[in-house]
Amino acid sequence: MIKVIVVVGPTGVGKTRMGIALAKHFNGEVISGDSMQIYKGMDIGTAKVTQEEMQGVVHHCIDMLEPYDSYSVKDFQSQVRQTIDDIVKRGKMPIIVGGTGLYIKGALYDYTFNETEDNHEAFRQKYQHYSHEELYQYLQSIDEKSAKELHPHNRQRVLRAIEIYEQTGQRKSDIVDSQEHICLYDAYFIGLTMERVLLYQRINQRVDQMMQLGLEEEVKKLYQTGLTRKHQSMKAIGYKEWFDYFEGLIGRDEVDDNIKKHSRQYAKRQYTWFRNQFSVNWYDVNLDNFDQTVKNVIADLKDKKWID
Secondary structure, three states, X not given: OOEEEEEEOOOOOOHHHHHHHHHHHHOEEEEEOOOOOXXXXXXXXXXXXXXXXXXXXXXXXXXXXXXXXXXOHHHHHHHHHHHHHHHHHOOXXXXXXXXXXXXXXXXXXXXXXXXXXXXXXXXXXXXXXXXHHHHHHHHHHHOHHHHHOOOOOOHHHHHHHHXXXXXXXXXXXXXXXXXXXXXXXXXXXXXXXXXXXXXXXXXXXXXXXXXXXXXXXXXXXXXXXXXXXXXXXXXXXXXXXXXXXXXXXXXXXXXXXXXXXXHHHHHHHHHHHHHHXXXXXXXXXXXXXXXXXXXXHHHHHHHOOOOO
16 A cells, blocks of 8 residues: 655644655655645745745645636545655655645545536526525535535535535435545654644734735735636635725735634634544644654654554
8 A cells, every 4th residue: 555644734833844854854755735735826825835945855736727727626636646656656755745634635535526517607606696594504404414514604615515416416425424434545644733822823923924925915916817706716814815905895904813813713623624534643843843843753653663
């Protein structure tokens, strides 16, 4: 079975740094497990790894698409599996690094995705007059289990569950339950964590740094090309918060506060996801002595005889 190292954890905890360190030690290449780093021109807000930070390590699944393009978990699954095969054929270690849990699980586990007609916009138009609550109530009536797993205001995923049912005649929850949730790889999951107060401080500082690096200018450039809230790329934290500002509805400070708040909330959701979905080996991160954390991970990999 193919071995894959997977580095997960909340935003801002040091995943990029860990992935590069492990790639250098184990002759590996990094595959981004971030659903928004696939887009070109979205560098600052996604904390995309820079050429300097890569330290010569090859990175995959970054800057593949234009911000107008859509991209699904199924697309990611296909891309990552091909990339893993290619990396292994060249005698290197694949290392997935990222925080988009659903994408990572879709790539590594026996997930199959039901084909539906590629006409999502027409389907959205069909239900455009439904409020979030009405749409959610309809999902509850046809697929109660899927509804329980979704937030009523997550319109995109609620619609997707309804679309699967209407086009295939099968409930999304039944399709998921029929799969065995078996990992197709010999994956070692490395989870990075730190004290919540420190993590939130780091997230706030990181947003401040993004602002200093020119996040507003980056988003404004994308906005001026005609991208809207409806585009998948613009639903990313760090980007979606600017639309109200550009439209004169809120002030600049509120944008800053919203990005920080949404980033902290996302970090909390990431912890919950990874703890519930993967068998993660957790490591406390000391950013003042990060090399020691890397050494601890490498020592565990060898002690557990996962790698020579």
